[in-house]
Amino acid sequence: MLDWCVGIATTLLIFLIYFGYFFKFNNVKDLRTETRSFYASNKNRKIGKELPPVYPNGWFALLESSQIKKGQVKHVSALGENFAVFRTERGIINILDAYCPHLGANMAENGRVKGDCLECPFHSWKFRGEDGYCENIPYTTKVPHVARVKVWKSCEVNHIIFVWYHSESAEPDWQPQPHTFVSTGAWRFQGRNEYLINCHIQDVTENGPDAMHLNELHSPPIFLSGEFSWLARHLWIIYTRWQPNCSYDNQMNEDEDEVIKTSAKLKGVSIHPIENDKGNRHFTVAQNTDRNREEHKANMHLCHKVMLLERFSIMESDVRAEQIGPGIIELNVNTSFGSLYILLTITPIEPLLQRVIHLIFSPPLLAPYANLLFLGECMMFERDIRIWNSKRFEQHPILVHEDRTIQVYRRWYSQFYSDHSPTYETAIKDLQW
Ligand code: FES
Ligand SMILES: [Fe+2]
Incomplete structure (x- = not known):
């Protein structure tokens, strides 16, 4: 009996060491076939009227080093x-x-x-x-x-090969910067994922500023996805809470009165409220903290909590998300165990086809935790992908006050389009031969 226990314990230990330190995620998925069945034919899917140009100007990932x-x-x-x-x-x-x-x-x-x-x-x-x-x-x-x-x-930065694309052939006025610990090799590459997604590039990048979807789409815990999602809907044992604090626009500073007013409205329309650190319910969107940031960057701050029985916070992380140009997003994740870095790139392969890649890096000792976190990130991201693969782009969305970061974000993102940026029609024509 003792032999059996020792055997099982050793196997478990070997598995944990392997999973933690040697296993590297390589999660390559194409969920398009899954969502194509939503329509009798792909032609039935609407792409949206007055789409923004399909190829913005900026640095885009082509390959990994x-x-x-x-x-x-x-x-x-x-x-x-x-x-x-x-x-x-x-x-x-x-x-x-x-x-x-x-x-x-x-x-x-x-x-x-x-x-x-x-x-x-x-x-x-x-x-x-x-x-x-x-x-x-x-x-x-x-x-x-x-x-x-x-x-x-x-340029080759942070293990990615980027190309500069500009529809007017303008020279680059910014460049992706190396991450201190990734470029020196102090942090280890821990895994990657890769997805092909049928949607406009802005559908993907608007994921961050669309703060209201976080509590709605990403609240059910990751291990209750798929066939167990019904459990998450009815039995909220654990849930994930997001706390957005966007800073996309210098004009978006809000005074205390505005925060209170928003809070009142929030209750009035029964939109999921967001709690601050002290547990007070109020809406803290668009609080600008950095007036000197470069124009091609936008920041967002998320506090992520996993709550047990809607009461006890069993895991917390602080995520600083920075969008750099039209197709690069960096996530600096600070947890009680240490810090991690996730690099996300979005590259338009065709007018409405995006290749999205995440790379995760962590200090070597944090590898097991990084693996777990990355697994969670993949599963959360796949929830978004299922939406993107079947939606249309809304150029004139009906937004409520709490959605206003989307509008601010769209204004910010429009800097990456210029007079000759290819439209959906011109880009499609270009692909025909
Ligand atoms: S050398 Fe390239 S086509 Fe002839
Ligand atoms: Fe999302």
């Missing part, structure tokens, strides 16, 4: 473009337009990395990664000066 080795080239199709991303033998990332200006071969498909150049697989013209000029044509000594391929500005 680990996905491309020295001497490799990868083809990435996104933002209505085809990119040939390659890493030179010196480890430097370059991004060229995938199509060769000679006779149009896709250089990312079977092209060869030669030194700092990319060689086309068709007639072996060799293009420099740095400026796109053709350096060599094997069957002539006269290389025409016009033989040049477009170079896309790129």
Whole structure:
């Protein structure tokens, strides 16, 4: 009997050590088939009238650093473009337009990395990664000066390869910044997920400023999802509470009177109230704390509590979310056990198709906790995805006072569109051939 107990305990310990320290999440899912069945045909789904442009201006993730080795080239199709991303033998990332200006071969498909150049697989013209000029044509000594391929500005930060996209070809006026502990290697990569989602990019990014959905969609505890969700609806043993404190706009400072007024209205319309630290019910949205932040950034502060029997807080975390440009969100999570970092990127693959990736990093000793937290994050995020995969974009939504951060956020986000930003119609036309 004792042997059995020791055996089980050892197996459990090995599993815990493996799960905690060696296991890395790689959760790649496509939930689109699941939600497609909501409609008799995908054509029945409405996309929404007067959609905002489909490809905003900014830095977008194309690949993760680990996905491309020295001497490799990868083809990435996104933002209505085809990119040939390659890493030179010196480890430097370059991004060229995938199509060769000679006779149009896709250089990312079977092209060869030669030194700092990319060689086309068709007639072996060799293009420099740095400026796109053709350096060599094997069957002539006269290389025409016009033989040049477009170079896309790129950077590799926090284990992600980003490309700069601008519909007016403007130069970047900001750049993703390295995270102190991630870039020095002090914090370990702990896992990733990847989803393809059928919706407009703003549907995904508005998840944060849409504070009112947090208590509604994300309250049932994660382990009561799926077939046990009925239990969460009827028996609230544990629930998750969010406390938003957005700061998207300098004009959104609110005085005490406004807070009280909002609180009264909140009760009047029976919208789920939010509690502050002391447990007082009031609405603290749009409290601006940082007047000097850069324009391409927006911040949000969430207090996340797991409550037992609606009374005892058994787990608390403080999440500082920062949106950086149109397609990058950083979550700095502070818990009683320590801090973690989640990097979320959103890249439009097609006008209404987004690739969303989360990467999580943590101090090595916090790895088991990071794994658990990441599992929860994936499950919570999948609740959003099921909504996004079947909704339409509402350009003129009917909002109540408590939803006003959405409007403020949309004003902030509009800075990433310009005169020539592709509309849904022009982008779709561009994809046809
Ligand atoms: S098509 Fe690329 S070298 Fe000819
Ligand atoms: Fe959400």
